Each structure stands twice: as structure tokens, then as C-alpha cells.
Amino acid sequence: MDSTKKKKLGQYSAHIVLIVASFFFLIPFLWMVSTSLKPLTQIFTFPPEWIPEPVMWSNYIDSMTYIPFFTYLKNTIIITVLSTLGAVISCPLVAYSFAKLRWPGRNILFIITIGVMMIPGQVTMIPLFLLFEKLGMVGTHYPLIIPAFFGVPFYIFLLRQFFMGLPDSLREAARMDGAGEFRIYWQIMLPLAKPAVLAVGLFQFMASWTDFIGPLLYLTDSLQYTLSLGLQQFQSQRGSEWGLMMAVSTMMTLPIIVLFFFLQKTFIRGITFSGIK
């Protein structure tokens, strides 16, 4: 009786802390949405106004005709979906090998994997571009998709950490039952690492979805362009179209918010090994 009361009190105080903190984290997003609904004359006023007056729903419609929104959206979806698929297929496989399988050169290769992240992309950008040029892939979506299928060091490292945390006893038990390595990976280890794999999928989705420099360098026809390149088209020296730009930004964030909202549940479920054993 007393403990339930205590629990309730704990719940309330948790809510209060969370709501106060949420407020701070909401500011940038609210500002973006509010700007997306403002007429241009209201965007830079002092003191700043948070409530648009009048509410310019038309910004959303106008922004879709200002740039070829649906063409860009289609391209963005193709690139994002395929590269995400690539990352979630290849990275766990490689990470599992780094964490749980034994082979010569593994540790050196792991160090190299972390090492390649330490060289800023700005200096490898040109040689990589020349490589894709030689492969005849400049001007196609390939350079933005294919590398993900071969693994991304950040995700490999991340997933390796998660696989390291899974007990070896699980593998041994499965082996005793005569399961092959592929089956152990596919049936036992991969499902256990699901939260991390989904996180990787989300990260790759976001990275591809908002990537600017990749599409900028590799795409040579505006029919192939992505939304993040479209976002730049709202900028100009004579006063950017802030309202329209934020409208597109807001629309661009929606799929990620929805995706996150549904994915986040998987992070909460604590795994219980006892159930598997």
C-alpha cells in the first residue's frame, strides 16, 4: 500500500523532470515548424514571434512546386532505402565476425576499421570520386548506395560492441545441437542484437536521408537529385525563402520521426537470456 503510493509519487516526479527537459529539446523543432508556417515578413522580427500570424499553410504547397519535390523525394527514398538495407545486411555480419569468430588478422583488421574513421573525409573525397569516375558510376545513384553493402566502419564497431556483450555459452549450446555458423548467427545472435541493428538502420537512414555532399558530388542531372540538394535551392543572397525551406525541412523530418517512434519500443525491451537457455 505504502509502496504503491511511493511508486505513484515516483511516476509524477519522473514526468515533471521529463517534461521540463523536453521543453528544452523541443525548442529547435518548434522553431522550425513555426518558421515553416510564417509569412516572410514575420520571420525576422524583433522580439521574435513564435506563433505565425497568419498561418501560412500555403508554404507547404508552394515549397513542393518551388522544387520538383516528388522527383527529389523519389530519389531520396531509393537511395535511403537501398543503402539502409545494405548497411543492415552487411554490418552485423562483419561485426559478428569481429566479435565472435576467430580468424588470423582479425584484430589488425579491427584496428584498421577504427583507423579509417580517423582520416577526415575531406581528403579522401577526391580520390574516391576519381575511383567512381573510373568505374563509370559518376552521374548515377550507385556511389551513394553500393558502399553501404560493403560495410560502414562506424556501424561495424557499434555492432561489434553489442555482439561482444552476448554470452558465448549461447553459441556453444547451439553448436552442441549441431547448428552451423550461419544458423547460429541468423537464428540466435542476430535476433539478440536486434535493438542495435535497428539503431544502425535508423542511423544509416538518417545519414542517407540528409546527406548533402555525396549527392552534390556524384549526381550530375537534376532529375537524380535528392531533397537535401533541394533544400539548398531555397537559399539565395537576396534573402532565402525561409518559410518554404523550413516547410521542406519539416516534411523531411516526418518520416524519421515516425520511424523512430515505432523503433524506439525495441530499445526498451530488456533481453532475458534465461528465456533462451
Next chain:
Amino acid sequence: MNGNAQKLDPIKSSETPYEKQLKLVPKKKKSKWSNYKYGILFASPWILGLLIFYAIPLFSSIYFSFTTYSILQPGEFVGLQNYKDLLSDSLFWKSVYNTVYFAVFFVPLSIIFGVALAMMLNMKVKGMAIYRTIFFLPTLVPHVALAVLWMWLLNPGFGLVNGVLNTFGIEGPAWLGSVTWSKPSLIIMSLWGIGQAVIIYLAGLGDIPEDYYDAAKVDGANWYQKMRHITLPLLTPVIFFNLVMGIIAAFQQFTLPYTLTQGQGTPANSLTFYVMYLYDNGFKFFKMGYASAMAWILFVIIMALTALVFITSKRWVHYQGK
């Protein structure tokens, strides 16, 4: 480095069954391959990826660092000249200072805040899905928009932040306009966008078996004891990951300060970070050779720090798998 990574080897505990197998199978050589086969097979996409997409660019950039390569012209071989010139380049040192300053404060703070936020977002409270989504939102706002918003909030005379401070009788600093406060401002801004690290912590928290907490409950452990003896130790593999990636990211800090200062690193180069200066050299001043030399110096710095983290990690990183 090598020996140390060996110590991270998780397989150790599983060595017995392997050895047993080896003894059972007569042809040793063949069995070795059959043991290794899967490891190499599983890693093969990445081995190929490294060879195709990383090897050539990385080796070319090492070569470029010894030349006056300008992207548009191959340039001449100048030996160590670029490295020598860097040592006497005052803006280079300034950018090193700025970057180290940022990393020293940002990396630890991001871990403390990240873990704290993740724990908060891992409570069993109704509507948690919404809270989690809210905390993730700042990472979704485009940088251009973030830059404008922050200049607005932190404007010394009219900004919201100083306005609030003023009501408490505190006179706020000039934030982004001040040489002293520009870097702290950037650190605060960056902390706002740690949503990605929080997700990783959340996934890590999700990996901690409920059984441990149940057992602790039976023993009558309080909240603090549970955190201290179960949550934190079992979160260390993920903290370790975020520490290493945090160091790498902090040293490569680029987009936000570049957008914020339109590439100028204002005020008075106090926001000129290492990769910003590297970028200017490579793409504005036609000194890609010089920029490549900078990249490899950066590599050495980050590698040294990461090695340090790896060496100490065996003392504080606990893998459940062991």
C-alpha cells in the same frame, strides 16, 4: 596496440570447446581452415569494401601529403616540406588548440549527459515513446536552421538566453560574439544534438538482462546501488564505443561551426577548428597536399588517444560475453 587488442579478445572463454574439437579431428591444417572459414567469410564484404573504397583513397592521401597536389594539378614531390610548414603555421596551431579545447570539454560532457538522458528515458513511465521522440528531435533539424536559431537565442543584446539570465539578475556574456565564450557556446549547442549517442545507450540498456535487476531486488539493493553495480558496468562496452567515436567526432568537428561562421571561424579565429582549416587549405587555397598532411597528423593524434582508451579499457570495460 596489437597486443592490447589481443587482450580484448572475447573468445578466450570459449577456447576449450575449440581445442576439444581440434583434438578430435585428425587433419589439423584442414580443421584450422574450417574454423577460420566462417570468420573470414562473414567479414569478407568489409574486407572487400576496405580494399575497394578505402585503400586507394587513403594511400593516395598519404602520397599527396608529400606533394604540392592542388586537386587541379598533380604538383611536385616535396618530401616532408608540408609537415615542416605546418609546424610554423600559427593558424594551424590555433586550430589545434581550438579543437583540443572542444574535445576536452565536449567528450566527457557528452558521455555524462548521454548516459543520464538515456537512463531517464529508460524509466518505466507512461508515454515514454513520446518523450524519447522529443529528445531525438534536435538531431533532425537541418544545420542551416540550427545555426540561425542559435544566433537568435544567443544574441547578446536581444537573445532569449540573456533575456532569461537578465531576469535572474545575471548579465549574460556575448556568447558567440565573444572570443572567450564562443567555444563554450558551441559545446552547449553540440550537447543538444547528442540524440544519436542516447539511442546507442538506450540500446545498450536494453541489452542488460532483467535477471540481474531481479536478483538485486531480492537482495534489497536501492536505486543507486543498482546503477552503480549493474547498469554502469554493463553499459561500459557502449560507453567505450561512444568514447572512441566521441573523440573521433570531436576532432573532426566541422559542419556546425562552419555553417555558423560561414567558414570564417569568427570571432577572431576562435571557432576555426582543425578540419575547417584543413578544408580551407584543400578546397579554397588549392593546397590539398598540405591538407593531406594535416589529415595524417590528425590521424596520429586521434590514434594515440584511441590507443590510450583501448589500453585502459581492460580495466573498466566489462563484456557480459566473458
Next chain:
Amino acid sequence: MSKGKKKMKFELFIFVFILSMLLAGCSSGSGSSGSGDGQTTVTFWHSLTDTTGDAAEAVIKAFEEQNPDIKIKAVYTANQGEGQNEKLLTAVSGGNPPDVAYFDRFEIGSWADQGSLEDLTELAEESGITKDTYYPFAWEEASYDGKLYGMPISTDSRLVYFNIDHFKEVGLDPNNPPETIAELEDAAEKLTIKDGKRFERIGFIPWFGQGWLYGWGWAFGGEFYDPETKTVTANDPKIVEALQWMTDFAQKYDVEDIAGFTDSQGDGAMDPFLTNQLSMKVSGPWEVSAIEKFNPDLNYGVFPMPTPNGENHTTWSGGWSVVIPKGAENKEAAWEFMKFFSGEEGQKIFSEIARDFSVIDSVNEELGYTEDPILGEFVKILPVSNNRPVMTQGSLYWNELASAVENATRGNGTPEELLENVTEKVNKELNK
């Protein structure tokens, strides 16, 4: 049974892998470069958006009507930040650049020096195009080492904008804006309203907006470059004087207090002039469009950047050009297009829609820019305008001068020693 099923699953996984690779292929149908029936396709990369984008489209349409055998394929390529053209840089290094690129004239010197632009001198001579058609600074900025590398397209200039209502409020005559530096200081002081340490309004910030040292250095009568010796002369006593004046200004108003304003250059974003918090500001003609957009009620005027003695007003101009990058496929067709774009007809179409000044004086007159009370002032000063020196280290010089202003106004070194350092550093690079 279950084992077989799992195996199927793994095969499915491989299948999906391959399928997605194939899908990636289908999605990436690359555009064809050549087309049949004897038409030449000229690819044209530009960063034009908004009205300038519409203007370019109109120019292309007019050109294609007159030249049915040439097709222009215009591709928008975002310019990230200021002037740097990563996309063009990578494309040229990859040996597959566009035929024509819209290009910041400021960078012609360094790109030409790198051997990455086609020499247009002969083509221009054959077509009878001479420098007399254009503003002198525009032609000069498009040439390097006596050779022509770009055809100028647009230009701008810099003046001081002022808020007429603020002038009236403090008893300044808006019909008689400051002409000398002393008068400017006086006006700035009157216009500034300070409440304790917080500014309610600031009269003027010399380095804000387009208040680069180039503008003030020339206003004070300095010279930034010696074409004879091919060295920079940032330590010119007149330039030192200009920076000293900026530094004194900074000290008087306490630079940290007003610094918040200077963090938000360009783009119309957070422009304190638009929100009535700043009474005077150095800016270019594009500000007119920004004001129209964000604060159409603003009552403002412009005057030339004051000089110490109130005479010899000057300014500086940048602007854009079209170039043929090295390695372009269809040079001849490209040249036809460039000739049209930079010729009187193309200029008229472009300038009228884009509201960008033409590089041909008569076109600006014809389009009525000279009649406009605001824009007219910008055009009027063009004949005496300066261009930033055409040199291989233009970007470095620019950055170094900007840092010198930052450091001087914050008391990190005296103007003299800072500019001495700039001169030394840039000349060292020039001599390499």
C-alpha cells in the same frame, strides 16, 4: 524441417541483397549526353536559384530559339558556403566537367593559374568582342596574365544603407547623409541608443555586412596589390589607417557588446538592419530584394561609403561570369552560348529578370536601373568601382584580411603589425 526453412531464409537474404543491387542500377539511369539529329548538347552548371534561376532559363530559351542546333542542358549545382565550388573542382579533376560553368569572377585568377580554365582570348578576338563593351573592373577580373578566361555576366557594388526614420528621429538630415568619415562617426553616435550595457539600437558597425577591409581600404585611398611586382600590399599606410579607424570604432563601442550582430552576415537571416536595430549598414544591391521580402515597410536610403575628406567616393564590385572548364567536350557550342549570355541581348534578358546589374553600362541604363532612387546609386558608382586583385591566392588574401580585422578590433595586435603579417604570409605563398 525447420532447418530447411532457415536455410531458405538465408537464401532469401542473399536474394534480397542481389535484388537491391539491381534495383539500384535501375534507379540510376544516367542522362544521355549526346542526342541525335545533329544537335549539340551543352551542359551548363550553375548555382542560380529564385529569380536568377528564372532569368537563366529565359536566356537559355532565347538562345535555343536562335540556335536550333544547340541544346543547353542546365544543371543546378549547389554552392555550399561562399564561392568554393567543390563539385566543379571534383568534376574537373575527374576529367569530366560541364561545357560551361557559372563561375565567381573572384576565383578566375587562381583557377586560370591552375590551368583549369580554357583560354578565351582568341575566341573573343575572332568574334570581335573587346573590353570596351564592359565595365573595366569586370573585364579585368575575368582576365589573368593578359589572357581572357571568362565572360562577365553580372556585377554589384557596395554602399551604405541607412534607416530614414531613425535619421529623422535623431535630427539628422536624410537628404544629406554623411560624406566624410567624421560625419559618419557623428551620425553613428547620435543614432546609437544604449541601455546600460545592452544596446537598444546601434548606429553603425563598420565591419558588419559588406564592410570588408577591401571597401574601407579603398575608401581611405589604399592599394591592396601591386601588379608590377605581383605582390600584395596590405601594409599600405592608407589601409593601416583604415583598419586603425575600425579598431578605434570597436574600442569606443566595446566590440564584445556589439559582436552579436556580426555573427549573422548575409542571407537576410537575423539582419539587424531589417529589424530596425541597426541604423546604417554596408551592403550590396541584393539587400533591396531582401528588404522587400522581409520588411517591405522599411523606409531607407543609400549613400556611398564615406572617405576621410568626403571626396573620391569609391566601392568595390564582384560578380559572376561564365567559363569553359578545361576538359570540356563542346567548346565551340559552349562559346556560342557564352557569347550570347554575355552579349547585349542575353544581358538584357538576364539582368531584367534577375534584377542583377549587367556588366554592360548601356544595358543597365536601358533597363532603367539608373532611374531607380536606390539601385541608381549602385549603378552610378560602377564606373569608378574597384575589383579585388586577380591573383593566385585571392581566397587566402581574403581570409587573412578578414582575420586581421577580427583580431585588430578585438585588440589582438595593432593594425600595423597584423597587416604586416598578412602581407608577409600571402607574399610568401605567392612566391612559391
